[in-house]
Amino acid sequence: MNASTQVICSFALTFGVPMVLAVREYWQLGPGPWHLPPNEPIPPDPAPLPDTGASPRYDKPLPACLIPQAAPARVRELA
Known part of the structure; x- marks a missing residue:
C-alpha cells in the first residue's frame, strides 16, 4: 500500500464512518415539531412575561460570606 492510499x-476511517453514522x-x-401538516394552524407566540421592574437576579441580597470584608491590620511584633 503506497502512502496516498x-x-x-x-481519512475515510477517521472522518467517513462517524459522518455516515451522524447522517x-x-x-x-x-x-420535528417545526414541521406542521399543511392544514394545521400555526400556534400563536407565547405571551411576554410581566415586567417587575427589577431583574430577578438582583432581588436577593448577597449572603455575608460573599461580601468582601476588610482584612485585619497586621501587627508587628518585636523580637
Missing part, C-alpha cells in the same frame, strides 16, 4: 483510507441518525429523527 494509506492517507485516504485513514443516518439525522435521517432517523424524522420531522
Whole structure:
C-alpha cells in the first residue's frame, strides 16, 4: 500500500464512518415539531412575561460570606 492510499483510507476511517453514522441518525429523527401538516394552524407566540421592574437576579441580597470584608491590620511584633 503506497502512502496516498494509506492517507485516504485513514481519512475515510477517521472522518467517513462517524459522518455516515451522524447522517443516518439525522435521517432517523424524522420531522420535528417545526414541521406542521399543511392544514394545521400555526400556534400563536407565547405571551411576554410581566415586567417587575427589577431583574430577578438582583432581588436577593448577597449572603455575608460573599461580601468582601476588610482584612485585619497586621501587627508587628518585636523580637
